[in-house]
Amino acid sequence: MKKILLSLLISVASFGDGLIITTTNNAASIVKQLVGDKIKVESLTLGTQDPHYLSSKPSFTVKLSRADLLVSIGMELEDGWLPLVTKGARNPKILIGGSGRLVLSEYLKNPLEVPKDLSRSQGDVHAEGNPHFLLSPSRVINLLPAISERIIKLFPDLKDEVQKNTSVLNIHLEAVLKRMSSIRVHKEIIMYHKTLSYFLNDLGINVAGYLEPKPGIPPSAAHLLKIMKIIDEKKVQLVLVENYFSDEVAKKLKQKMNLTFIHIPVSVDGNEKVTDIVKLYDFLISSVENQGIN
């Protein structure tokens, strides 16, 4: 018994080197670039997983029980699994309002797609608006002060490091924005889900239609006929399907119509090329650049 207690005490003592948990890989990439290798940063969602529908695995509670900071997105993105995990973690710091909880959407200005009438007949709508704002580099630039400020508050020794890294990331993101303003894009595309709304909005691209009839509802044959009509009418050349959705429907569309289809990562580590948030933006920009431009 004494040995068991001793080993437990040793394992308790070994925690506390600093641990930041994020709910998504995109948030993890941003935080990693700010703290460098000084603090361990882990995401609960992996690159090819849909953050709406993660399982509330008990192993997450173990990670969160040791976390100094939990960075979540908010706007109901994680409502299906995160509350159960934070409750099970028994770590008061990371509860809503705690010193170790940062909900990024609280610092977001002018969210997109806030529904006027809230009803589940519209599918999986988010009452506070579209939660995929980290896919917009301009929005991330606006969020960086809040993120770095919270990290510095919890880890004051890292102040100089975090401030320096924040400036570096800012420069990279400004370069991404410059590239976005210089590329030529076709103004109409088809998407599967409303994941890239902020990114496409920054580029002035309109989504002519979604393969999902409503958020969370898989495509039906009747809906696809409508989409094919839209593709014809608006001369759409590009279909993007987030790579946590099946690409079967888009492949069928490609067989029937003259289209480019990309099964696209929307999260860091969503494929082997997008290993950080800046590389993810570069991949997204390359995916829409010059597509459908004659």
Place this chain on the structure above:
Amino acid sequence: MSRNISIILSSILFSNFAFAQTKNMNPKIGLNTIFEYINNSKDRDHDGFSLKEAELQFSSDIDVYLRGQATIGIHQEHEEHDDDADEHGHASYSVEPEEVFVETLQIPGVTLKAGKFLLDIGKHNNVHSHALPFNNQSKLNELIIGDEGLSEVGVSASYLLPTNSFNELSLEYFTASNDEVFSSEDKHASSYLLRYKSLFEISSETTFDYGLTYLSQSVDNKTEIYGLDFSVKWKPLSMGKYHSFAWVTDILKKKKYGSNDESEAGVSSYFKYQLSQRVFAQYKYEFLGLDSDSSRNTNVHTALLAFVPSEFSSIRFQYDQVDERSSEQERVFTLQLNISMGAHPAHAY
């Protein structure tokens, strides 16, 4: 009774549902409802359509220190209250607080709970009806615990061990009031339950977990319950929205001491495979009679096909075949519509 229930329901639904998803201090409110059609080859008393159950769930942070949760069940009554049903000419319902408890928020590593709550026995006793993996409670749970689930008033403490994998130890201390399960010799005698749960991540896609349960009373003619459960779950990292698999097994034993010692035990094991985004196929085998002579053995085979349009509704077709040695085979077909309105808290893993 039915009129009172409808007044309660309508006042709650119309006053609060409109605000359920907005940022305010109202509790989160949800209503889970189960409609069923049953066709039973042996017992035709419950055949036909019925509103099986409605569960009202409320949850909210109470203050800085406590969180509260209440689940009020409205169940269709059978057998004992047929007089009431005859008087009104339709089915009769009873209202019961399934769970009403508070739990702590601010104690690192530990959660303390007080109130009326479902005891943490095996895989399914603390799962509410709408979240059960099959259309009804397992025959094993019905045999050992009863079909309504065992909910008692008491206190509990659960501790998340500071280890690299998930290990949780719980102690529940309660007053045993359920006469079907417990000895009624002395209801003030202490009754307690010990539960240990552990989970390992075999990979990012696969987990293995197991749990041990021991329940006992401090009286001579006591009831003891022993439990062992385990499960393997798989969900691929890529396209995990479309395919998943689970194998879940429960083994329970109940021993009642007294002038005639009684012992009952069984095993319940099921597979669940996700065929597509919205379709699931399941099979369950149960054997009741691990602790009795072969003349009382019961074998149960259950197959289920579920269509789940969204996380707020499901339609499930279930076929049960019950083989008891001492009587004719029972075949039951159940069609269930399960819906949730308002807030729908996350389900446990």
